[in-house]
Amino acid sequence: MGRDLEKKIWLYSLIIMFIGLVVLYSASYNNVRVGQKVFFDQLGFAGIGIVIMYVLGRIDYRKFYDSAYFLYALNVFVLFLVLVTGRQALGASRWIDIAGISFQPSEFMKLTLILMLGRYFSRRRVNLSFSFLSKTQLIIRDFIFPFTLTLIPMFLIFKQPDLGTALLLFGIFFIMLFVGGIGYRYILSFFIFCLCFSPLAWHILKPYQRDRLLVFLNPDKDPLGAGYTIIQSKIAIGSGQLFGKGWLAGTQSQLNFLPERHTDFIFSVVGEEWGLMGTLLVLAMYFLLIHTAINIAEQIKDRFGVYVCIGIAAILALQAIINIGMVMGLFPIVGITLPFISYGRSSFFVCVFMMGFLLSLSKR
Amino acid sequence: MRIKVFRIIVVILFIITVLNLIYIQAIRGGYYYDLSMNNRIRVVPTEGWRGRIFDRNGVLLADNHRTYNVMVTPQDVKDGEELFSFLSSALGINERVLLRTYRLREVAPFEPVVVAENISREQAIVLEENTYRFPSLMVQESFRRIYPLRENSAHVLGYVGKMNESDINLLEEYGYSPQSLVGYLGVEEYYNEILRGDTGGLQLEVNSRGQQVRLLSFKEPVKGTDITLTIDSKIQGAALNLLQSKIGSIIVMDADNGEILALTNFPAFDPNLFSDPKSSSGVQGLLSNSQSPLLNRAIKGLYPPGSVFKIPVAMAALDLNKIIPATTFYCPGFYELGGRKFGCSHVHGPQNLIEAIAHSCNVYFFHVGLTVGADAIYRYADLLGLGNLTRVDIPYEKKGSIPHRAQNILSGKRWYTGNTLNFSIGQGDTLITPLQLTRMMATVFNDGLQVQPHIIRLIGDKAVLRYNAKQQLKIDPEIFRIIKQGLKGAVQSESGTAHVLDIAGFDIEGKTGTAQSFGEKGTHAWFVGYVAGAKRRLTFCVFLEHGGGSENACWVARSLLEAMIKDGAI
Numbered sequence: 001m002g003r004d005l006e007k008k009i010w011l012y013s014l015i016i017m018f019i020g021l022v023v024l025y026s027a028s029y030n031n032v033r034v035g036q037k038v039f040f041d042q043l044g045f046a047g048i049g050i051v052i053m054y055v056l057g058r059i060d061y062r063k064f065y066d067s068a069y070f071l072y073a074l075n076v077f078v079l080f081l082v083l084v085t086g087r088q089a090l091g092a093s094r095w096i097d098i099a100g101i102s103f104q105p106s107e108f109m110k111l112t113l114i115l116m117l118g119r120y121f122s123r124r125r126v127n128l129s130f131s132f133l134s135k136t137q138l139i140i141r142d143f144i145f146p147f148t149l150t151l152i153p154m155f156l157i158f159k160q161p162d163l164g165t166a167l168l169l170f171g172i173f174f175i176m177l178f179v180g181g182i183g184y185r186y187i188l189s190f191f192i193f194c195l196c197f198s199p200l201a202w203h204i205l206k207p208y209q210r211d212r213l214l215v216f217l218n219p220d221k222d223p224l225g226a227g228y229t230i231i232q233s234k235i236a237i238g239s240g241q242l243f244g245k246g247w248l249a250g251t252q253s254q255l256n257f258l259p260e261r262h263t264d265f266i267f268s269v270v271g272e273e274w275g276l277m278g279t280l281l282v283l284a285m286y287f288l289l290i291h292t293a294i295n296i297a298e299q300i301k302d303r304f305g306v307y308v309c310i311g312i313a314a315i316l317a318l319q320a321i322i323n324i325g326m327v328m329g330l331f332p333i334v335g336i337t338l339p340f341i342s343y344g345r346s347s348f349f350v351c352v353f354m355m356g357f358l359l360s361l362s363k364r
Numbered sequence: 365m366r367i368k369v370f371r372i373i374v375v376i377l378f379i380i381t382v383l384n385l386i387y388i389q390a391i392r393g394g395y396y397y398d399l400s401m402n403n404r405i406r407v408v409p410t411e412g413w414r415g416r417i418f419d420r421n422g423v424l425l426a427d428n429h430r431t432y433n434v435m436v437t438p439q440d441v442k443d444g445e446e447l448f449s450f451l452s453s454a455l456g457i458n459e460r461v462l463l464r465t466y467r468l469r470e471v472a473p474f475e476p477v478v479v480a481e482n483i484s485r486e487q488a489i490v491l492e493e494n495t496y497r498f499p500s501l502m503v504q505e506s507f508r509r510i511y512p513l514r515e516n517s518a519h520v521l522g523y524v525g526k527m528n529e530s531d532i533n534l535l536e537e538y539g540y541s542p543q544s545l546v547g548y549l550g551v552e553e554y555y556n557e558i559l560r561g562d563t564g565g566l567q568l569e570v571n572s573r574g575q576q577v578r579l580l581s582f583k584e585p586v587k588g589t590d591i592t593l594t595i596d597s598k599i600q601g602a603a604l605n606l607l608q609s610k611i612g613s614i615i616v617m618d619a620d621n622g623e624i625l626a627l628t629n630f631p632a633f634d635p636n637l638f639s640d641p642k643s644s645s646g647v648q649g650l651l652s653n654s655q656s657p658l659l660n661r662a663i664k665g666l667y668p669p670g671s672v673f674k675i676p677v678a679m680a681a682l683d684l685n686k687i688i689p690a691t692t693f694y695c696p697g698f699y700e701l702g703g704r705k706f707g708c709s710h711v712h713g714p715q716n717l718i719e720a721i722a723h724s725c726n727v728y729f730f731h732v733g734l735t736v737g738a739d740a741i742y743r744y745a746d747l748l749g750l751g752n753l754t755r756v757d758i759p760y761e762k763k764g765s766i767p768h769r770a771q772n773i774l775s776g777k778r779w780y781t782g783n784t785l786n787f788s789i790g791q792g793d794t795l796i797t798p799l800q801l802t803r804m805m806a807t808v809f810n811d812g813l814q815v816q817p818h819i820i821r822l823i824g825d826k827a828v829l830r831y832n833a834k835q836q837l838k839i840d841p842e843i844f845r846i847i848k849q850g851l852k853g854a855v856q857s858e859s860g861t862a863h864v865l866d867i868a869g870f871d872i873e874g875k876t877g878t879a880q881s882f883g884e885k886g887t888h889a890w891f892v893g894y895v896a897g898a899k900r901r902l903t904f905c906v907f908l909e910h911g912g913g914s915e916n917a918c919w920v921a922r923s924l925l926e927a928m929i930k931d932g933a934i
Binding site: 231240272330 | 365366367369370371374377378381382384385386388389390392393394395396397399400401407567580581
């Protein structure tokens, strides 16, 4: 059974990587902004990525249990560094250079958050009938404390400013909490709590960030910036119709209408050049991958493993659905990448690590 | 655990996504296909007008005029050569210049590129009539920044221009486009976020011949917010006239609240040159001028304060109880140290503190300086804000430096008694800005109440209050009163160094300074003072770079005060 799941992970992730490279080749072809270099970069990432997946798959994932808190603290520290060093450049930087390689610590935060929360939630002891802890203490231990630990990196990432990834962390926390079995009434009261605070959250957003959120409700609000991109990407996807215009033949993509088509908007290239056929294939692959991750979660006895599996499934599902929704104009443009397909060193390797974990988990 | 529920939620989300894809691609696919093949979407941006800038009396300092820009949409260019030779002949601009501008500013195929700005109405009409021949050509209404008073307040205002490369990369995240106008220097830069308008525009659907098929959307450009400054352009004008053919700065500040009424430097520049593309030679001239007309000397020029620095020295000595006002030293016209003579301006004979300030006696302050020591002088100069930023709301202020004995020694330099002597009379390595001295004088005038110099009065019609914070220095106010007796003597006693400033009916007080400068260009002239007992408590500073002795500064100050009296400003 374990070997079967392992094979599936390999199969689906390799197919997605392959599709990603084919699409990226097209997205960088004839691209005035980035050029073909991004394709060869990603090809290299894929090569290294497969090796990393293989190696991680052979490591006992319990090792990550041991280092989970350390990795979390380290990542938060690096996020803090980004903010401090980024300050000097007017606070618009998300990257940090370590050993000559620049990467986005915010991407890796998704993974370390899962490990940290996984370890934290899995340590929870069963409540005895004569509980030692009062109800308030329980709420603090099971909810407020882990939520605070999530808010710290969320805040640092939000400050970068990267609203999308900050909200993604929130989504991860929420799903892990939900799957962990917290009472529905707590979830309901948490929702009400969030709702009460949303005007405050709205207030701390910068004006241009508010614009980006509003634009999705009404793309006409900003026909020159984000609204333009939404309209163009809808045209690109829609014009692919059932079977697409063919590889390298998308008029929208090849005529440089889509500014971010090698990263956040790459799905519109899939839609235009491969049509519904292509988009459904990509969607199906993501679904099967998530499905497999959930299957692994169901078979694992160890609670930490379950949490990690669910966390990974949550990241994949949230990113795929938000990104595709964004490109179709169903979600605000918040800068969430499409796993394995969008160009980007950090986001690609985070996906590779997640697959490595799944492989390791599938063997238990 | 709720793994099953989670799986169901994922399934539902995927189904919704699939349904949406089917809707866009299969059901609406034909519509989008037509849009992508036969039609195009074109974006025509319109800059929101920049907020205006007024002086304290409502005089316009910065305004906008309607102009026309020529734009070319890259994706629609069919016959580039013909287009550019047509533009060249219609506008009278070299074809190569046009092409270079075009290539430099091209961002995306759908975004029109401004190839020429500020063309006349007549030219605009000619081009408009020819747009049928060139579908890529567009004439766009725009605005141009105008500074009606030209050089008046140039350094306070700054100028506007198109963003340079590094700013584009930095500011794109914050919603600026490469075509945006941004402020540089002065309040144009400091309050750019408030002044700048919000770009609006049209989104058109055009057919393959470039004709408009349909208006897809319209976003109203939003005008930036007007601001009102504390500046009085009349005083500025008077100051500018007085400085003609000199180099220097004049500052007038309200000691009650830190409002800057005048901040003028000469040489100045005409900010209109920067918003007129035809005057790039004029801008080049400004940049290469050896007298640096772009330099805001009042906040960025670093000069030794000369004898004005005797104020913190006297304050240190009084506050540390090293002297009392009656303490007397004898001035033989020089002070001898190790066989070297440190000179004084005259042979003053016996001097007490009040007289020594009024006569600016160096020998007196050599004695005092040695008694209190360099460290104490540093502390009091620092307390009065010398060598510190004033945090005025004009960008790129310099803080200068006050020599610090311990730091000097740590960095391997020696500190001799001679250094302390020079330090006591504000010569040597002490470098400060005219604005710092103005603020120091206001603090003395206020008996130790330090105000925050600022230039903004209103944003929109809301008063800006954040600069009204005041800070009381922890020094006995009596000490300031003693020093002010000396400052009064400098102007109002027959033998005072600034007696030329004694205008009948007005209580003018202050301190002169003649600062040695390196090289052979002659000394800097200072007068920093205030008008007591008038309807407004004004502090002012006249600084002449290599302007000779301090009496030159006093004469300028006298003319300035007379002009202000005539205007009713005092």
